[in-house]
Amino acid sequence: MAKNVLEINNLEIEYKTAKINGNKTVKAVNGVSLYIEGGEIYSIAGESGCGKSTLAKAIMRLIKIKSGEILYLGENIKDFDKNKIKNYRKNVQMIFQNPYSSLNPKMTIRQILSEPLEINTDLSKQEIESKVENIIKKVGLDIKQLELYPHEFSGGQRQRIAIARALILEPKLIIADEPVSALDASIQAQILNMLNDLKNEFNLTLIFISHDLSVIKFLSDRVAIMYMGEIVEEGLKEEIFENPVHPYTKLLLNAIPKFGKKSEDIPEGDIPMNLPKGCKFSSRCTHSAKSCELSCPEFTNITSTHKVRCVL
Numbered sequence: 001m002a003k004n005v006l007e008i009n010n011l012e013i014e015y016k017t018a019k020i021n022g023n024k025t026v027k028a029v030n031g032v033s034l035y036i037e038g039g040e041i042y043s044i045a046g047e048s049g050c051g052k053s054t055l056a057k058a059i060m061r062l063i064k065i066k067s068g069e070i071l072y073l074g075e076n077i078k079d080f081d082k083n084k085i086k087n088y089r090k091n092v093q094m095i096f097q098n099p100y101s102s103l104n105p106k107m108t109i110r111q112i113l114s115e116p117l118e119i120n121t122d123l124s125k126q127e128i129e130s131k132v133e134n135i136i137k138k139v140g141l142d143i144k145q146l147e148l149y150p151h152e153f154s155g156g157q158r159q160r161i162a163i164a165r166a167l168i169l170e171p172k173l174i175i176a177d178e179p180v181s182a183l184d185a186s187i188q189a190q191i192l193n194m195l196n197d198l199k200n201e202f203n204l205t206l207i208f209i210s211h212d213l214s215v216i217k218f219l220s221d222r223v224a225i226m227y228m229g230e231i232v233e234e235g236l237k238e239e240i241f242e243n244p245v246h247p248y249t250k251l252l253l254n255a256i257p258k259f260g261k262k263s264e265d266i267p268e269g270d271i272p273m274n275l276p277k278g279c280k281f282s283s284r285c286t287h288s289a290k291s292c293e294l295s296c297p298e299f300t301n302i303t304s305t306h307k308v309r310c311v312l
């Protein structure tokens with residue numbers, strides 16, 4: 001059996017926020033477990049505030065976790081020494097939502113794409129040049145554009161450059177956090193098509209985060225639906241889209257935004273403070289019964305690949 005690239009067990013992450021009436025705790029990620037197999041696109045969907053970016057940041061080692069573990073190729077990333085952290089940073093790359101702020105404005109595209117190779121590999125100047133020229137073509141740009149600066153490109157082109165930078169070290173895992181949400185509909189479609197092509201060509205392993213299920217439907221192998229820091233349903237793309245079980249998944253599917261909705265239109269979810277004892281969705285669920293408010297439903301298998309956290 002192929003070894004999982006990533007495995008997360010019972011992850012909990014909290015933020016402490018100072019409020020007028022005392023400190024509050026936001027339980028941003030609340031007992032998340034998942035695995036990512038090599039070569040798959042695992043998508044995470046859910047309303048704004050459900051914990052998607054927090055989960056991504058934890059995988060990138062950018063924030064402290066409260067409990068649980070994140071295993072990369074079977075090893076706990078918390079225990080990594082300097083060398084292993086360097087290797088991890090090379091092999092786990094991130095693509096952010098905003099291509100405007102994620103590229104250094106003072107560097108040419110050639111410098112932006114060469115830098116990771118200069119820092120992380122022993123490749124010669126010529127070898128770096130050839131890799132950079134190869135990758136810029138793969139993302140649909142021209143070699144001549146390597147001498148330009150980020151401000152000389154459109155939003156979609158900048159996201160192509162960000163994708164090229166994420167790919168240049170041939171990482172084992174890429175995390176893309178709302179990578180097309182800031183782009184116009186037609187550009188979104190181009191970038192998604194390109195990611196699909198690159199997935200097949202490079203056998204990419206991708207965690208794809210989006211609030212937009214129409215985008216997720218296009219690209220995923222497996223899908224996780226998050227609500228208030230928990231995964232409430234997970235399954236193969238077909239299971240989630242053709243046989244959704246959790247009332248929250250059904251609600252999201254019914255409210256699929258038109259392809260191309262922009263990030264400022266993301267619906268706000270509830271803030272995960274003072275969480276109910278039982279099902280976190282009970283206050284919004286039309287099927288809620290007394291028992292739902294009393295104890296938290298287990299995350300239960302319906303098929304070997306489809307899991308749901310609901311008593312229905």
Ligand SMILES: Nc1ncnc2c1ncn2[C@@H]1O[C@H](COP(=O)(O)OP(=O)(O)O)[C@@H](O)[C@H]1O
Pocket residue numbers: 015016017026027028046047048049050051052053054055270271272
């Ligand atoms: N730095 C922070 N300090 C306090 N609360 C935060 C911080 N970052 C995120 N949160 C809160 O944690 C929850 C999850 O946020 P986030 O992971 O950004 O969600 P998503 O990416 O799904 O929109 C939200 O309620 C958000 O308000």
Ligand code: SF4
Pocket residue numbers: 246247248279280281282283285286287288289292297309310311312
């Ligand atoms: S456990 Fe109860 S409240 Fe929660 S989603 Fe299922 S039916 Fe609704």
Ligand SMILES: [Mg+2]
Pocket residue numbers: 052053054177178
């Ligand atoms: Mg986010």
